[in-house]
Amino acid sequence: xxxxxxxxxxxxxxxxxxxxxxxxxxxxxxxxxxxxxxxxxxxxxxxxxxxxxxxxxxxxxxxxxxxxxxxxxxxxxxxxxxxxxxxxxxxxxxxxxxxxxxxxxxxxxxxxxxxxxxxxxxxxxxxxxxxxxxxxxxxxxxxxxxxxxxxxxxxxxxxxxxxxxxxxxxxxxxxxxxxxxxxxxxxxxxxxxxxxxxxxxxxxxxxxxxxxxxxxxxxxxxxxxxxxxxxxxxxxxxxxxxxxxxxxxxxxxxxxxxxxxxxxxxxxxxxxxxxxxxxxxxxxxxxxxxxxxxxxxxxxxxxxxxxxxxxxxxxxxxxxxxxxxxxxxxxxxxxxxxxxxxxxxxxxxxxxxxxxxxxxxxxxxxxxxxxxxxxxxxxxxxxxxxxxxxxxxxxxxxxxxxxxxxxxxxxxxxxxxxxxxxxxxxxxxxxxxxxxxxxxxxxxxxxxxxxxxxxxxxxxxxxxxxxxxxxxxxxxxxxxxxxxxxxxxxxxxxxxxxxxxxxxxxxxxxxxxxxxxxxxxxxxxxxxxxxxxxxx
Amino acid sequence: xxxxxxxxxxxxxxxxxxxxxxxxxxxxxxxxxxxxxxxxxxxxxxxxxxxxxxxxxxxxxxxxxxxxxxxxxxxxxxxxxxxxxxxxxxxxxxxxxxxxxxxxxxxxxxxxxxxxxxxxxxxxxxxxxxxxxxxxxxxxxxxxxxxxxxxxxxxxxxxxxxxxxxxxxxxxxxxxxxxxxxxxxxxxxxxxxxxxxxxxxxxxxxxxxxxxxxxxxxxxxxxxxxxxxxxxxxxxxxxxxxxxxxxxxxxxxxxxxxxxxxxxxxxxxxxxxxxxxxxxxxxxxxxxxxxxxxxxxxxxxxxxx
Numbered sequence: 111x112x113x114x115x116x117x118x119x120x121x122x123x124x125x126x127x128x129x130x131x132x133x134x135x136x137x138x139x140x141x142x143x144x145x146x147x148x149x150x151x152x153x154x155x156x157x158x159x160x161x162x163x164x165x166x167x168x169x170x171x172x173x174x175x176x177x178x179x180x181x182x183x184x185x186x187x188x189x190x191x192x193x194x195x196x197x198x199x200x201x202x203x204x205x206x207x208x209x210x211x212x213x214x215x216x217x218x219x220x221x222x223x224x225x226x227x228x229x230x231x232x233x234x235x236x237x238x239x240x241x242x243x244x245x246x247x248x249x250x251x252x253x254x255x256x257x258x259x260x261x262x263x264x265x266x267x268x269x270x271x272x273x274x275x276x277x278x279x280x281x282x283x284x285x286x287x288x289x290x291x292x293x294x295x296x297x298x299x300x301x302x303x304x305x306x307x308x309x310x311x312x313x314x315x316x317x318x319x320x321x322x323x324x325x326x327x328x329x330x331x332x333x334x335x336x337x338x339x340x341x342x343x344x345x346x347x348x349x350x351x352x353x354x355x356x357x358x359x360x361x362x363x364x365x366x367x368x369x370x371x372x373x374x375x376x377x378x379x380x381x382x383x384x385x386x387x388x389x390x391x392x393x394x395x396x397x398x399x400x401x402x403x404x405x406x407x408x409x410x411x412x413x414x415x416x417x418x419x420x421x422x423x424x425x426x427x428x429x430x431x432x433x434x435x436x437x438x439x440x441x442x443x444x445x446x447x448x449x450x451x452x453x454x455x456x457x458x459x460x461x462x463x464x465x466x467x468x469x470x471x472x473x474x475x476x477x478x479x480x481x482x483x484x485x486x487x488x489x490x491x492x493x494x495x496x497x498x499x500x501x502x503x504x505x506x507x508x509x510x511x512x513x514x515x516x517x518x519x520x521x522x523x524x525x526x527x528x529x530x531x532x533x534x535x536x537x538x539x540x541x542x543x544x545x546x547x548x549x550x551x552x553x554x555x556x557x558x559x560x561x562x563x564x565x566x567x568x569x570x571x572x573x574x575x576x577x578x579x580x581x582x583x584x585x586x587x588x589x590x591x592x593x594x595x596x597x598x599x600x601x602x603x604x605x606x607x608x609x610x611x612x613x614x615x616x617x618x619x620x621x622x623x624x625x626x627x628x629x630x631x632x633x634x635x636x637x638x639x640x641x642x643x644x645x646x
Numbered sequence: 647x648x649x650x651x652x653x654x655x656x657x658x659x660x661x662x663x664x665x666x667x668x669x670x671x672x673x674x675x676x677x678x679x680x681x682x683x684x685x686x687x688x689x690x691x692x693x694x695x696x697x698x699x700x701x702x703x704x705x706x707x708x709x710x711x712x713x714x715x716x717x718x719x720x721x722x723x724x725x726x727x728x729x730x731x732x733x734x735x736x737x738x739x740x741x742x743x744x745x746x747x748x749x750x751x752x753x754x755x756x757x758x759x760x761x762x763x764x765x766x767x768x769x770x771x772x773x774x775x776x777x778x779x780x781x782x783x784x785x786x787x788x789x790x791x792x793x794x795x796x797x798x799x800x801x802x803x804x805x806x807x808x809x810x811x812x813x814x815x816x817x818x819x820x821x822x823x824x825x826x827x828x829x830x831x832x833x834x835x836x837x838x839x840x841x842x843x844x845x846x847x848x849x850x851x852x853x854x855x856x857x858x859x860x861x862x863x864x865x866x867x868x869x870x871x872x873x874x875x876x877x878x879x880x881x882x883x884x885x886x887x888x889x890x891x892x893x894x895x896x897x898x899x900x901x902x903x904x905x906x907x908x909x910x911x912x913x914x915x916x917x918x919x920x921x922x923x924x925x926x927x928x929x930x931x932x933x934x935x936x937x938x939x940x941x942x943x944x945x946x947x948x949x950x951x
Binding site for chain 2: 148153155161237240242243306307308309310311328329330331332355356357358359361362365366368369370371372526527528529531532533565
């Protein structure tokens with residue numbers, strides 16, 4: 111028995127030693143500059159005519175150049191296009207492509223490559239084309255998508271290899287903002303096809319015309335990029351390899367940054383904002399997101415303007431956001447607080463006076479006028495929200511504030527994401543949390559949701575005056591006049607009628623390696639790594 | 647024996663069919679749909695639902711689905727364009743199975759050794775230490791353990807990387823997080839059945855006959871002591887091979903555990919179904935193998951019922 115005991119003891123010790131043996135992970139750079147990025151979401155795909163959401167948004171900024179884009183101040187930056195002109199009636203838009211634009215296999219980027227994406231996005235057979243509707247201002251686009259018209263009749267045409275022309279149904283002063291959404295990006299003709307739905311995963315067919323191009327894609331885990339040698343501005347690109355990791359867990363994201371396995375981590379837990387305050391590693395990414403309460407207008411007493419206004423004025427947003435964390439910023443604006451105006455170099459929300467001012471005394475008066483002094487006799491309403499940590503905190507903070515400031519009781523109803531969406535769409539709620547993130551940089555992205563005929567109008571707003579303002583803004587070709595109309599519309603929607611009750615906007619808290627340099631910001635506040643460098 | 651195997655496979659198939667029908671109905675009963683994403687308008691959603699035939703009656707869809715299954719077609723993912731469900735399983739299963747396999751081997755070897763050690767040792771301190779460790783191992787949930795391992799050995803000490811499964815070193819923390827619970831379980835099982843077997847008459851007899859202690863331990867005691875372990879190992883290995891959502895999420899491992907949870911919350915119907923069938927089949931198979939192994943080791947167990 112003694113020998114056995116000894117053998118077992120030795121084996122156990124060996125096994126433990128092996129398990130605990132620390133090994134260092136050597137990085138094989140060999141002078142190459144490698145940037146490791148971790149992002150919070152891998153939703154969607156890399157096809158501009160497909161589910162071009164989170165993953166695509168990150169990818170295209172490095173690998174696929176659109177015609178034009180915008181810098182932090184909202185100025186045009188020419189990418190695949192060198193210039194463009196608009197006809198006097200605002201209907202015909204002609205883009206001249208740069209002739210030195212190249213795909214990563216060395217072939218030229220032609221106008222036909224832009225048409226390739228547009229046709230794939232509008233093809234009724236394409237079941238993944240979620241942003242096809244951004245093409246609908248173009249003559250014939252909506253008809254082609256619904257199958258009533260033909261793709262040949264879509265007025266997006268290549269006049270020659272380097273000239274691209276769009277004819278619109280009506281003037282659209284924000285057309286250039288739409289160009290930053292997936293379907294307006296090029297994809298290589300003959301390689302990116304509907305017949306091969308996985309072309310975008312394969313580095314052989316998934317070409318880039320931007321600073322980098324794809325070398326490896328592993329679903330739900332990572333994709334790797336290398337510098338695109340054929341890029342027209344390749345001299346300005348400093349990094350050789352970019353590795354993008356998709357990490358869905360905030361704690362894991364933070365750990366990967368702290369162990370040095372990644373140089374950039376976006377979307378970290380809110381306490382990191384305080385923990386790294388003042389550090390050059392901290393970066394705050396201002397999102398184009400608006401968080402607001404939607405009162406169901408067909409539920410009593412929310413049909414009473416005084417009640418809606420009392421709720422809007424009776425919330426202390428500073429206190430609410432202090433509870434939720436540093437990534438929530440108080441906001442009384444419905445159009446995202448950090449959205450650039452198209453008529454000035456300011457934020458849209460800073461061009462005007464606040465839509466309303468918090469005023470608890472006035473809120474109490476309004477409530478009394480409506481027949482509920484001190485909240486007496488006010489029915490218990492339900493507040494529905496998606497069951498995330500942040501939204502639960504927001505719900506509790508709103509509940510506490512309404513109780514304390516107005517004497518109103520609300521019941522909380524936290525539900526799973528998908529249940530939340532269908533509850534909202536069906537209108538089976540009293541109060542519901544809503545959140546909207548812009549697809550492109552223009553206030554219309556928010557405001558056209560509440561026309562009486564909008565599919566995103568979930569609470570029954572029906573104001574002919576509002577519809578008329580939005581229609582007038584769509585018809586004018588004058589940017590300043592249009593901007594005024596949009597401000598009037600927002601004032602009508604929020605400041606006068608309180609059809610939506612803004613609460614906060616959101617930021618992403620990010621950390622990056624202090625060696626990282628030359629990161630630029632685009633008009634949506636997003637960091638762009640295409641010309642980034644890593645100091646030695 | 648052969649009759650028994652066929653019978654068990656038959657029962658397994660019926661179980662699987664029941665699983666498919668129930669899961670299919672439950673999944674389609676959940677509110678929401680796969681296309682409720684980003685800023686997609688309700689009319690676009692209806693367009694997509696129609697495109698994939700999701701607007702037809704559920705029973706009709708079920709019939710169609712089972713029909714396709716019989717042709718080996720698991721369908722395509724609604725959330726990842728160009729990805730078929732079978733491709734997805736082929737992509738995701740290897741990482742999970744490698745991780746689970748290693749964790750199981752580690753748990754089996756270390757658990758058995760520590761169990762035997764606790765049973766035969768004369769030192770109360772050693773027995774106490776093993777007992778404390780196994781009690782802790784069983785009671786600490788693996789999400790706590792995984793986080794503690796990540797923070798201590800990854801972030802603070804920087805001994806091990808925490809992102810993915812790139813190199814062998816990457817396996818250390820996730821395998822440890824996965825293995826501790828089954829290790830503790832096996833250790834306790836071995837300890838009690840080993841102590842019991844040591845008291846048996848045939849062991850005393852073997853010793854009296856002067857058979858070498860190693861032979862007695864390995865052949866006479868261990869063989870019999872392992873039967874409860876093997877019975878427990880069937881579900882255990884099935885559990886490990888089907889992936890842990892928590893461990894895969896914390897260590898960013900592209901496995902089926904993480905995929906499964908994402909698919910459920912995304913209402914990616916076909917992926918949920920495909921993974922359910924895959925995991926269900928695996929569990930049925932593991933249990934069958936465990937039963938057969940027991941019969942091989944212990945002739946007293948009759949499989950002909």
